[in-house]
Amino acid sequence: MRQNTKNEKEEIILKELEKIKEEAINSAGKKYYSILVKQVKEIARKFQTKSREIEISALQNNIIPERYQRNLGVISSSEQAKLLQSKVSIIGAGGLGGTVLELLARMGIGKLIIADKDIIVDSNLNRQILSTENNLGKSKTEFAVKRVKEIDSSIEIVGYSVFINSDNVKKVIEGAEVAVDALDNLPSRFVLQKACRDLKIPLVHGAIAGFNGQLTTIFPEDKGLELIYGSNKDLPEHGSEIELGAPTVTPALIASLEAQEVVKILLKRGKLFRNKLLYLDIEDGTIEILNL
Numbered sequence: 001m002r003q004n005t006k007n008e009k010e011e012i013i014l015k016e017l018e019k020i021k022e023e024a025i026n027s028a029g030k031k032y033y034s035i036l037v038k039q040v041k042e043i044a045r046k047f048q049t050k051s052r053e054i055e056i057s058a059l060q061n062n063i064i065p066e067r068y069q070r071n072l073g074v075i076s077s078s079e080q081a082k083l084l085q086s087k088v089s090i091i092g093a094g095g096l097g098g099t100v101l102e103l104l105a106r107m108g109i110g111k112l113i114i115a116d117k118d119i120i121v122d123s124n125l126n127r128q129i130l131s132t133e134n135n136l137g138k139s140k141t142e143f144a145v146k147r148v149k150e151i152d153s154s155i156e157i158v159g160y161s162v163f164i165n166s167d168n169v170k171k172v173i174e175g176a177e178v179a180v181d182a183l184d185n186l187p188s189r190f191v192l193q194k195a196c197r198d199l200k201i202p203l204v205h206g207a208i209a210g211f212n213g214q215l216t217t218i219f220p221e222d223k224g225l226e227l228i229y230g231s232n233k234d235l236p237e238h239g240s241e242i243e244l245g246a247p248t249v250t251p252a253l254i255a256s257l258e259a260q261e262v263v264k265i266l267l268k269r270g271k272l273f274r275n276k277l278l279y280l281d282i283e284d285g286t287i288e289i290l291n292l
Contacts, residue, residue: 017054017057017063018063020043021058034063034064037067040054044154056081060078082267083267084109088177088180089178089201090112091115091164091179092116092181092182096182096206099255099259101114106151108152110154110156111155113158114141116141116161120138130144142159163188164183166191169191170195173201177266178201178202179203186229189205196218197220200220202217203217204217204265205224205225206255206258209245210246211244211281213279215277228292253282254280276292
């Protein structure tokens with residue numbers, strides 16, 4: 001029996017989408033065609049393909065998966081399809097990384113990588129979105145993968161239960177279009193930056209200490225962390241967060257900004273914090289943008 005070609009399969013899937021799409025009205029009063037999560041899964045099962053591919057096909061034909069409907073307006077349906085075709089690596093699954101992961105999953109980044117060897121402990125509960133009392137003692141990476149699948153089962157996610165080093169970091173981030181620095185120590189940040197330079201991957205850096213937080217975006221040809229911390233020789237293991245702590249709000253705020261930088265890089269739109277350091281003091285209510 002002859003197998004359908006890829007183009008033929010795509011045409012059959014599109015006909016199925018056209019048949020089941022429903023007219024809806026958005027909050028601005030405009031009509032659009034909608035498809036629900038359960039319908040996406042049914043078509044994927046019927047045609048033995050990935051749900052993500054069904055969503056991409058729908059978006060490319062102006063049929064909006066309802067899960068992404070509220071993203072539209074700030075981005076287009078074709079841009080949403082681009083996000084579903086994108087791959088991002090997040091290094092660290094703590095206060096920064098867990099929230100970045102959550103936000104990018106809900107935004108619809110189609111392929112995600114998360115790396116962290118830590119387990120969830122009591123002191124994580126104040127700020128880390130992946131941490132609950134039921135997860136104490138469990139692997140952060142293992143639960144991160146589970147969490148993403150609960151949010152959006154069409155996303156492909158790979159978890160690495162490792163602390164990155166110069167030997168394994170390239171394997172972890174290879175193939176990503178953007179990498180996110182959600183680490184908690186300076187030497188590892190420089191290891192990640194070097195790997196991103198070698199592989200030509202933009203890096204979004206975030207860090208927090210108490211009520212202070214910072215953000216910058218580093219392209220492979222940029223000096224980056226050296227302009228913030230100086231030489232990568234004789235670096236202390238940690239910065240001032242050891243003394244100032246890591247309260248609830250600061251990591252969530254910086255993680256949100258990191259996630260937005262990722263989206264801007266992937267969609268090639270908006271102004272990046274490239275060669276600039278965004279520095280926040282949310283206790284004093286001050287925001288500074290420093291030219292690096």
